[in-house]
Amino acid sequence: MSEPHTTVGWAHALTASLAAALTRAAGDTALLDAARRLLLDGEAGTLNVNRGFATTKFPLPGGRVARPRLLVTELTDADWDRVETALRARPDAVAVAGTAAVSDRLTDPAHTGGIPLVPGPEDISHTCTCAPEAADAACPHSVALGMLLADRLRTTPAPLFTLRGRPHQHVKKRLRSNGVDPGQAGTPMSGSPPAATAPVPAQAQAQARARATESTPPSPPAPPVPGPVDLDLTGAHPVPAGSLAAPPAPLPAAEALDALTADAAHRAEALLDGALLAGQEPPAGSGSGPGSDPGSDIARFLALPHGAPFRQAAMDRLGLDLVGMGHYRLAHTHGGPAGAAAYLEPFTVGHDILVDAQARIQPLRPAATAPIACEHNRLTDDAAGIQLRYGPDGRWHPYRAPYGIWQPVPGPSADPARAYRAARTAGRTNRRTS
Structure with a gap:
């Protein structure tokens, strides 16, 4: 009978690497003693783990604050692919790495395709704002930070995955879906990218005009008009009877053209009614995120009667399965096109936005000392089962993961604290109804 999986080995492995890195950098055991005193005094703030650094x-005398960083070399995508390939080859892949209690057997590179998940001494460096000489060297604060992280890994190894460049949530989803990551919207699940067959408003019309121009020879000049022509603009004109001939290739099919026409009419009506001016569309100039991506508008298109027949084509274009498409439409229901954009793909936001959001939600967190993972536009509180995604509309869109996959819940808000409360409310509602 095999031994049960444990997690404490992660703490031992990282502690050994930190000690070796400190010996290489300074060789001064006094730093270790000073770092231990800082932790014993309980002066450390919230531990935040990001890609490549924690x-x-x-606190410092005079009301100043020291902000140490533990810098770690990230694994490359090729390294992570090797790790995941080795994990998928195991019959106990989900038990070993598919839950929050990642087995410390994976501290041995022999189980991860020869790629060490625990950073070696050469992968670790320190920096701190406490003094100029600590700008690129170890100090008691940065050493204490490393000890704090190592202690956290004793029971929660997931932050180490984020630190090394790929959040554990991503790895877990890939393992549980047999190599398919449903969270990476916009990426085909396997094989070559599917053909884009779903009509995309405006963009498809422009492509159709361009193709028609390329494939149609220039028309001969019209014969001269012999004289003035009186146009009857008031009388009745006959409507062609029967169905029109199918458009020639490579123009979109008649059904797609009908849908585009209906969608153009719908958008024109919404503009006249002022609906698009009331927050139904991402604001212009909202940044270089996915707000301008046609994919973020497909959810709006599918929610209308003329868009419903193109659901499967949209799934193929976006690389979504049935569950992913359901969550994508939920994101649009709760947050409009900007909510759909925040679901589809991550994008980079300013560091100050993330720091401010962390500070605002901190009093609301049930496990205040648990780490918060920051990745692109996303804040993830794994201990509470809550994720916030910053959208191109300037709002935070709340997510829960009741079944291991993040799904949108109601309550996006420009105030991250309100969005966090909405996520907690949604969690309580799910527990009552389940």
């Missing part, structure tokens, strides 16, 4: 804060 950070916290310590």
Whole structure:
């Protein structure tokens, strides 16, 4: 009978690497003693783990604050692919790495395709704002930060995955879906990218005009008009009877052209009614995120009667399965096109936005000392089962993961605290109804 999986080995492995890195960099055991005193005094702030670095804060005399960083080399995509390939080859892949309790057997590179998940001494460096000499060297604050992280890994190894460049949530979803990551919207699940067959408003019309121009020879000049022509603009004109001939290739099919026409009429009516001016569309100039991506508008198109027949084509274009498409439409229901954009793909936002959001939600967190993972436009509180995604509309869109996959819930808000409360409310509602 095999031994049960444990997690404590992660703490031992990282502690050994930190000690070796410190010996290489300074060779001064006094730093270790000073770091231990800081932790014993309980002066450390919230531990935040990001891709490539972890950070916290310590108070300094005079009301100043020291902000140390533990910098770690990220694994490359090729390295992570090798790790995941090795994990999928195991019959116990989900038990070993598919839950939050990642087995510390994976500290041995022999189980991860020869790629070490625990950073070696050469992968670790320190920096801190406590003094100029600590700008690129170890100090008691940065060493204490490393110890704090190692202690967290004793029971929660997931932050190490984020630190090394790929959040554990991504790895877990890939393992549980047999190599398919449903969270990476816009990426085909396997094989070559599917053909884009779903009509995309405006863009498809422009493509159709361009193709028609390329494939149609220039028309001969019209014969001269012999004289003035009186146009009857008031009388009745006969409507062609029967169906029209199918458009020639490579123009879109008649059904797609009908849908585009209906969608153009719908958007024109919405503009006249002022609906698009009331927050139904992402604001212009909202940044270089996915707000301008045609994919973020497909959810609006599918929600209308003329868009419903193109659901499967949209799934193929976006690389979504049935569950992903359901969550994508929920994101649009709760947050409009900007909510759909926030679901589809991550994009980079300013560091100040993330820091401000972390500070605002901190009093609301049930596990205040648990780490928060920051990745692109997303804040993830794994301990609470809550994720916030910053959208191109300037709002935070709340998510829960009741079944291991993040799904949107109602309550997007420009205030991250309100969005966090909405996620907690949705969690309580799900527990009552389940």
